[in-house]
Amino acid sequence: MHPLLADLRVVEASSFVAAPSCGLHLAQLGATVIRLDMIGGGPDFRRWPKSEDGSSFFWEGLNKGKKSVAIDLRQPQGRELAARIIAAPGQGAGLFVTNFPVSGFLAHERLAAHRPDLITVRIMGHASGRQAVDYTVNNAVGLPSMTGPASLGAEPVNHVLPAWDLLAGSHATFSLLAAERHRQATGEGQEIRLPLFDLAASTVGHLGQIAEATVQQSGRERHGNALYGAFGRDFLTADGERVMIVAITEGQWSSLVRALGIEARIEQIEGKLGVSFRIDEGNRFIHRDELFALVEVEIGARSYADLTRDFDELGVCWSLYRDLKEALDEDPEFSGENPIFSNIEHPSGLTYLTPGSATAFSGLKRREPVRAPRLGEHTEEVLSNVLGLTGGEIAKLHDLGTVASA
Incomplete structure (x- = not known):
């Protein structure tokens, strides 16, 4: 971790890869990132890969260094509480990252009613609102037909790396920071919408593939493991x-x-x-x-x-060529000798090699990565410090089942 963004407070309501990876990048750069988690966990809380007891290594990896507030978002009280946390006052606050739908209780316009200078980064499937994930977007821009040996003919080959999700997380990170700079200069908030399809379509255009297909009047042929163009x-x-x-x-x-x-x-x-x-x-x-x-x-x-x-x-x-276990066993760059890695204990109770930020800043000392939170681990802390609720008010929310602790 690097304490570059220590003056920023970001609230995240998200699941899966793209939006959580945005929050992860911000946390690794020192921002306070508060997750709004469903009581009992969201749709990715048990996502594979996971341990024998069902703890998700996926969730532990993408949520390192964040805080967790467990809220029942099905309750009107829970939704109102979430809105208050997102729009809570503070010069470096009012920053929101999500992959929730455009409409609904987390719509930007509703949240901005509480704080007009709110900045929302919303990662979507298609700009129209139609659902999409990395693997539906990848085939929509034609990459599986370029992947694999020519002997496959028209049979597609999906990539195992969720490239568009990961690129979206990075894109969302710098977009939020650019909007925050704009807010500093103008006082204006705004919603940033980042559709996965638009990101993929623009990327293949940047790489010259749209021009190539237009001029050749056909998609690129498969070349197996041969590197195209070199x-x-x-x-x-x-x-x-x-x-x-x-x-x-x-x-x-x-x-x-x-x-x-x-x-x-x-x-x-x-x-x-x-x-x-x-x-x-x-x-x-x-x-x-x-x-x-x-x-x-x-x-x-x-x-x-x-x-x-x-x-x-x-x-x-x-x-x-090697599999990941072989790399871990044999490569010193995949060990504690590499300063991006530390062995830390996680909420699963397991200790394993854990990466921090891949970026090294020459003027800053690298800090050890911080584990992911337990669900609701910071509920009382956030309700007290961010919203200023009293112990009695927090206890009442617990009694109503609106919030939960770890």
Whole structure:
């Protein structure tokens, strides 16, 4: 964690990946992030992966460093209490992150009636209000038809990483901070709507894929594990290890050619084809079959240890294929040697390697990550400090079943 945003208080009412990851980023940058949790937990409170007793590692991971107020949002009193927490006074407060629907008790207009300078960041499926999640958006912009080997024909391949959710969380974070800067200058609040589909559609446009499909009048073909537009693919060593090798830049290509000792043969191919692989990465892709065949023989004739020693000495861009457990067991960057990680105990009662922020600030000392809260762990604290309720008033809310504690 880094105490850069210690003057900000953000309220989060959300579930799943996109909106909680926004709150996580803000918490890791030092903001106070208060989750409004349903009593007993929301729809992602038991989401996989989870422990043997049912505790969600997913929930513990995405809610580190936050505070939790447990409220019965089905009760009118609970909804009114949530609105009061969201719109509570304070110079760095009045910041709200959610993936709840546009209309309803958490509509921006209703909340802004309590605080006109409120800033709401609302992550949505489609701008129209139609529902969507990462995996429905991904296929809607055509990426599964580009993924996987050509032998699959028209069969789609879904990506296991919820890329649009994660990108939305980051996008929502900087959008909220930009709006907060605008509020400082003008005093104006506003609602920011971030539809997943619009984020995905704009991203493929930024990457040139809309222009490509428009000009070619067709979607991009599949290329398996080959890197589109440059040199890159997986190869097997003599002892059966699979490595990914990438040469995008001129320096990466030159390092690979030297490491494999194939300078003369590359010159012969260049002379035959009348091209330069060194100065034009596109030529490495166009003529990939001939280059892959050459590199495949060289990689297949060497042991993993010999190959990677030469690769590291000459600065080749490469990586070993492995599953996550193998990475945890073998890679020092996936251990306490990496300062982003600490071993901490979580609400599940389990202690495991836990990441903080991936960003390092040269002027700040990195702090250890803070575990996720237990449901309702901060109910009394927030009701007292944020809303100024007395002990008797809080006790009455408990008696009515409007709030709960850990």
